[in-house]
Amino acid sequence: MKKYWKSTEELLEIKNQDQVRKVSEPEFSIDGLTKEEVKSGVKANRRDFLKMLGFSVGYAAVASSCEVPVRKAIPYLQKPEEVIPGVANHYASTFYDGHDYAGVVVKVREGRPIKIEGNELSSITPGGTSARVQASVLSLYDGGRQQHPLKNGNKTDWATIDKDVIAGLEKVAAANEKIVILSASVISPSTKKLFEDFKAKYPTTEIVYYDAISYSAMREANKLTFGKDNIASYHFDKADIIVSFNADFLGNWLSPIEFAAQYAKTRDLTNGRKKLSKHYQFESYLSVTGSNADKRIPIKPSDEKVILLNLYNYIAAKSAMATVKVKKSPVKIKNLAEELLRNPSKSIIVSGTNDVYIQAVVNAINFLLANLGTTMEYERELLTKQGNDRDFENLVKEMNSGKVGALLMYNVNPAYDYYNGSKFVTGMKKVGLSVAMSQKNDETASLAGYVCPDNHFLESWDDAEPYTGFYSLTQPTIRPLFDTRQAQASLMKWAGIEGDYHSFIQKFWEENLYGKQTEFLSFNDFWNHSLQRGVFEPGPEEKECPVYDFTFFDRAGSKLGEVEKSNGIEAVLYESIAVGAGNFANNPWLQELPDPISKVVWDNYVAVNPKYAEELGVEQNDVVKVNGKLELPVFIQPGQPNGTISIALGYGRNKAGKVADGTGKNAYVLSQLKNNSRQYLINGVTIEKTGQTYEVVSTQTHHSMEGRRIIKETTLSEYKKDPKAGNEDHHELLEELTTMYPKHEMPGARWGLSVDFNKCIGCNACIVACQAENNIAVIGKEEVKNRRIMHWIRLDRYFSTDGEGLNKDVEAENPEVLHQPVMCQHGDNAPCENVCPVAATPHSKEGLNTMAYNRCIGTRYCMNNCPYRVRRFNWYRYVNNDEFDYNFNDDISKMVLNPDVVVRERGVVEKCSFCVQRIQEKKLVAKNEGRELRDGEVQPACVQACPTKALTFGDLNKEGSKVSGHFEDERSYGLLEELHTLPSVVYMTKVRNTKETGNNNTERVWDEFAP
């Protein structure tokens, strides 16, 4: 290109430039260094810098993104026919742990059982469950279960076990020594048959049944008086008058789920029913049952027999029967006796005391009142309680004298729960061959030569016959998680019976039960049908009603009227609603389940009423030594009779697992054996203060309603006069109800829930059901103490005498108790919704107050503005945190999580959702089937679990739905409705069958008590 220049300087410049250009210097050399740079000895250049930058940024990015581990979802290579990812399968099964029976349906997701529901086809427990049944699914995933067989405490395999045990048994049999199968009650007819077959193989075999909570005296009394070595059926639903002596039939006694349902029928006031049963409860501690009674009479245990005999005498005198000589009753029984006599065959008298004479007298009263055949009958006999105290005591003696050659233990733990566990242990050491077939290497199993871990019931085949003629099946819902083997399979192996236990059951059913029906023409059909339904109920054979054998009175002689003198302090040992007899102690859900009365979690304690505590000079949390062997803290519990204390059983395990070990103390050491029956009511207990204190933690610390209209109540006579009785203010409020704002439009469904106070007994089943369904965290004692329990549904318990109307004694000994389940009220004008700055809790088109966990930033304003206090905050990370080592911290127990419900992160608020996942699931089913949702089809976990059906859920927009009927019921009101929260939950006024309620209820007063 031609260049022009204007001056010589410019020309020079141009020349220079050309020269520069000629020296070719690549902008980017191969090694990335310019000549100057090479010359100057620079090591790193721009490119290196960029490389370093790129590497470090990339590395930082990779390193920081490692936080989220890659989790692979691997599809089935060959998909099992019945498994659809995301869709649950339900299998009918049976729960029986040696104590309680329930027909259940197991919900299985992707091969994992995650929830247990009541089986509505069972006529015994129609759809109902209890807290323990609900929690049993978590016990399946209990890491504290024995995970492989043990020989002398060392890991071994099943082949070795089988070889050794068979050799051992044969040796014992050859020596003609005794082989004992020590078992908890067995209701499986197949297992019983198996025991027989085992006996055939080893003829020296003897079977001993042992129950930690024994009903042996009851069976003995039945045998002596009615000639029946079993327990009768009780029909509380047919009773107008219910009289219970220390029988906690709504909580633990015999068949509580069934009885609760029956009881609720007699307390029902819906559908125009205007009749209530009258419930008298004489008891020595405040039980769930007592808390529901119309008249509760606190008595000392030693008075029970006196009162019963006086009652008997009064009735016997009227029936011209022989009376028994006994001292005067401490309470007037005339009116009660008259009332009972006026209502023949419409009453029921029960006693929970394990005493032959008491049970015999109870039987006599029932017989004289013609209750046999109506409220109590022997056609259908209860088989769930078979423990025999006399047999077991003999066994312990024989073991100690070396007469037992082999001991096969199934589902028992006497080293923990026998009154004299140490004697059993020394005896066990004298037995040549001891084999434990329990799920855990527990206090007893750990002392046995061989531990053959049993399957969990969700891993097992079994059958059950809780009542004669009522059968049900247990089926496995998952393969055994550990190297365990069902006890029955072990016994079959050792007895040399071919095949597996499944076919053994089938064979038994084919031979014995198939013939009891005519519907199915092939056994296969019959089997499949029964398995699907879970129950087969041909009913009992007709039997003649037994007649009371009054010669028993003569045989018993003076012993019948003999009454132990009250000797110092009397103690009641009772089964805990939460952990039961102790077999559920390692279940974190149950450990954190508040006791229905005291609301205490994670501990047992010595309950003393406030007045008596003053007398004894003890205060809350003082550690006392009971009988010199049991150190427990004192808990001040109104309702505990004067002169008595009560202690829950089932705590103080030390070989049950990480959750149970070290919580509470073992109160079985206080139990006694008297007249060859286990005694849980102990006379003459001593208490010494140790000077130490130990904090007992409860979830509720204020017990008075402060006169507020939170739980409304009225009497039956008032209610009959005016169904609005007790609820007048609600109807006044309705008239004044007004708003400036438009109503929420809910064109489709509008969900509502009703709670019937007349049916809610405060049993806690709903709490555990909710916890299982909604993946609710367990937070431990320390955090409960900080009042941060996570339960989405809680039961508030109020004592309604607050010392203003009634004297202090009554307040201490006999307060009126009210239970109130409180869950999110899903108000259409919910105060929580407005205040969330990020709109994380909006109202749905179906009236649900929803939570978007992803959006929540945890300002907790909603919690503050919730007048019901149902919102829960994740104060810590409760998942994968060693500080919360319960059931969210290991892979096994996390298998119980419901995949439909998200596990909440630290820092977010959570609460009851009305089980929105269940609503959505059923809506989809209905949509796929092209129909409308049926009323009652959607059942939140709490509603499903409720044994009394106190909770009703449904669509308020649907005409004729059960719940909309309840909303219009005159008894219904919204909790704190005066705040205009427009709740979607209504409570139905409690109607008591008393003359007065609350502070005016003088029937609570001891002096004026005249039943």
Add this chain to the structure above:
Amino acid sequence: MYNKEVRGILIQGNKSYGDITREVLASQETKAPLWWYAAMFVGSVMFLAGIWAIGMTIYKGIGLWGNNNSVAWGWAIINFVWWIGIGHAGTAFSIFLLVLRQKWRTSINRAAEAMTVFAVLAAGLFPMIHMGRIWDAFFIFPYPNTRGLWVNYNSPLFWDVVAISTYLFTSAAFWYLGMIPDLATVRDRSKSKIKKQIYHLMSFGWVGSAKSWLRFEVTAVIVGGLAAPLVIAVHSIVSMDFATSVFSGWHTTIFPPYFVVGAIFSGFAMVLTLMIIIRKEFKLQDFVTDSHLEAIGKILIFVSLIMGSSYATEIFIAWFSGSEGEMYTFFHNRITGDYAVQFWTMVTCNAIIPQLFWFKKVRTNLTWLFIISIIINIGMWFERFNIVITSLSKDFLPANWVEYHATTTEVLIYLGTLGLFIVGVLLFMRFIPMMAMNELKMVNKETSRD
């Protein structure tokens, strides 16, 4: 017109303009006194302890605090409201006294405004760390996003975010704006080159031309005018966190004015505390004269009377409403009951003790003034405690009644914010002209008469 000299010469000592500059800037042009280092050390330790406690809270969770299912708000919110209240003084001083033509404010407003900024900073910390998921705190801002999420304009907490951030920025702007000519003075007087450069940047190259002064004054009036309603708004809105809720003791219409007055009360008390220290330690008694302090004392009597009547009104309305919840909260939970000590501390400190200012001897005695100013801030802390805790701990359903106890973590966080405030104020003393020199010069040798 009746025309009375309400106050004597505002600046004592017959000072020249040069004297004013020299004396005000003495604090930064001389070596820092020993107590400054000591205070700085204490403040920093407190601040670091707070940082540690905040760190632990973020690392482990809010569970480290004493809150529970019923009392979901605790010390964090008490302290938040308390600091916001203190943060009222600066703007209130500048604006209200400007409007009321109180010229004696000129020697105090700079420090008061600085205090505002630090107090609001301390306050703003609490809603942040109080969140369960602080890492998602940005959710609270209405930023456009593809998920279509938006904030809830109904929530008083969102109003808070808007009100407090606006207040913080406006106060800071107002404070800074008034500082520009003074910063230029510092610049002109500095001998160090770096310092000169820094103050040059900070004073935006202020030259002090007539035009600059004109613009400066116009802008100051505009920003001041904008800030004035914010003073009212910010604490009214904070009060609505409580007033719009359903709880007894919270759900009252008296809260907005009651909170604003309370805030001014605590703010003025804090100004008093601070000015007594500053004038003594930096020998500025000629600027902040006894009559200044007396004037604040007089204001405090008035405000204290309003506080007292507010308390009485609340109690009367609780009784008058006949609502059992209100009755319980006031008569059984505050006046008597578990929180009586806190309630009576509040009444004594806020409504009774300040009445001592009726006595001229008390309000002109520096020791008394200092003690009472601190008592007022203690009382105001208890007022917030009363409001936040008593209503939450005993609510509608007695089954939920729970006591609340603060944990060490919460106490440390509170100390941390005090540390932040102390450090901030100390830095302010050393690096920023503590008094508005340009304004002082305008009122030099003048009385308060307009």
